[in-house]
Amino acid sequence: MGLTSWGLLGLLVLATAACFGATVRAWPRAAATGVRAAGTRLALLLGCQLAVLLTLLVSVNGHYLFYGSWTDLAGAAGGGARVQGRGAANPRAAAVTQVVRTVRAGLGPARGGGRDPARDGQVEHLDIRGVRTGIASEAYVYLPAQYFQPAYAARRFPVVVLLAGYPAADRKVWISKGHIPRDAADATAAGRVQPMIYVMMRPTVRNGWDTECADVPGGPAVETFFAQDVPEAIATTYRTPDDRRGWGLAGYSTGGYCAAKLALLHSDRFAAAVSMAGHFEALLDPTTRALYGGSRALRRSSDLTWRLRNLPQPPVSILVASADVGEKTFPSARRFMAAARPPLVVDSVLLRTGGHNFKTFRMYIPPSLRWLSARLRAS
Template identity: 45%
Template sequence: MGLTSNKVLLAAALLALALFVLTVWLWPRLAKRGPLAVLARIGVLLGTQLALIAALALTANSSFGFYASWADLFGRNTTPGVVVDHAAGSPTEGALQVLGTLHVNVAGGTVPRIGGQIQKVAVGGGPSGISTTAYVYLPPEYFKDARSRFPVAVVLTGYPGTAEALYKKLKYPAIAAGQVQHKAARPMILVMMRPTVAPPRDTECTDVPGGPQTETFFSTDLPKALEARYRVGADAASWGIIGDSTGGYCALKLALRNPGAYSTAVGLSADYGAPKDATTGDLYGGSAARRRENDLMWRLGHLPHPAVNLLVTSSRQGEHNYRDTLRFISLAGGPTKVSSIILPVGGHNFTTWSREIPPALEWLSAHLTP
């Protein structure tokens, strides 16, 4: 059974309950002196607490989508290359293959012309050499008018994150569909995925010297593959990117460093620079210049400001990035236009982002053109 299976969660909860009942029942018999009795009491208490902690951890993982599988949890997810079938004469780079379809969790979600459709796709590497999977939400309007082109929003998780959480937990497609229905936003294609396209390493959307070329994948390969498959706008004015936590940093960085690819970006609870730890390793090949160029504060303070629209979010209480967000806003200006959502209270979690995503999607839609 998988890590996110409801059966695993139920089994862990029942085990914790059974051990608790067993501890209460056995306690009078174990209330004796001597080393064996002491060890027995320690054993039943420890077993009960470990079972309870496991049940709580599985519940948190089910709610927030930290890990998708046991392999993901224990760092064994190396994600083998995706097999992409190419017909004769088709391009061998930047290919996109539809692996399957999913229903959208809205009224009429089983009928694409009414509820839209989510397609699981495999993106074959172009110049970056990276191959990965994503989930593409096509709005109902995509199936109603074969002539129209649509703006695109790339939606990123944090690290490690799971792409499935974007439509299951954070409900991006359902929110976007509801906003279009109420005329609060225009139809958009959503491309939902992890920024971790070379797992298990956290590349922070960086072209790592001698390593994964993640920035090239998001700025070049992904747009090229989507443009070849779907009716999307061909210039940056039609392309936006939104993400939470690490995905938020990626979104802001990709827009600031690649304004020819993305004109608009949203960073939900974003950092403004990449960490250096066991998950990232050395992202810049020891180059201080590369590190500075990937630091968003340094870029706004020392380099010309590109013509992009940015939205950043934080909370006065509960978010670690509040002061950095205010500084980021103060450094922007000129062609780089910044908006913000500042909540009074909110932690670094799905509950907070669920409060920010609806207004962020409306803002994103208003700044993208077909």
């Protein structure tokens, strides 16, 4: 029974109701004096409270998708989930990043009877194994309808790499909650955005570890994976631009930090990035573990505001999407925007109020797609 399944939640609701029923029935007999009766009453109360707590936790997790499976939960608790990380080089490995491509029916928009890629576009699933990093991860790719139309057969489409927050337990979160295929198809059909390829991923490559898209000393080289292995995987699989002007990034929460970081540090690969409710400092907390190997210099170099204040600024464009009230990362975003100077260009989409949740993230997505469309070039 899955961690986010309705079956588990229903079972817990029934168990909670049964616990309350048993308490009501047994309470008269437990109302006597004495240690045994007091212990019975305590056990009844604690059992009901535990049942209510578990029901609430499973319900909240099902809504916000903090953990999508028992494996994800075990990984967050320090369990031994199977992961792929940076390892010793394999002399027999392929010379390029390996990709397994599969069409995933039913995940994209449908505007008529049946599904026609030339009308609706198409969602595909990629299994990617980075040749440089050894990291294995997956991506969902939405190809616009124009990708399959004869009039666009020679077109190389701009690419937007979308990075989820941490832990993004739902691997299809950009589809299930972000509605990217549907929104992108509608915006393209209406002429609000140009046809683009959307690569939907999560930055969590090791369950229970928020790596902040860093090349971790002695750990996975996540920055290199997203800056080199992933673009190579997409470029060798689809018709994409040959230069940086056709490549952009976007993300929410931790993914927003990753998007801005990758654009700033790899301006040779990416031209633009959107940070939706992302932070801009180098976090260090229990979820990141000893991320920077105790190196103050390494952590400082991952502080994006510090980089703007102390290092030459790269020729990229960054869109900061945040909210004045209710968004915990807004002070960090404000410091980042204040430190920007040419050739870096920083724009903003600021809501008056908005929480750090998908209800608010959804408000950032349409203007973010339009902003990226105006800055990325097909070829």
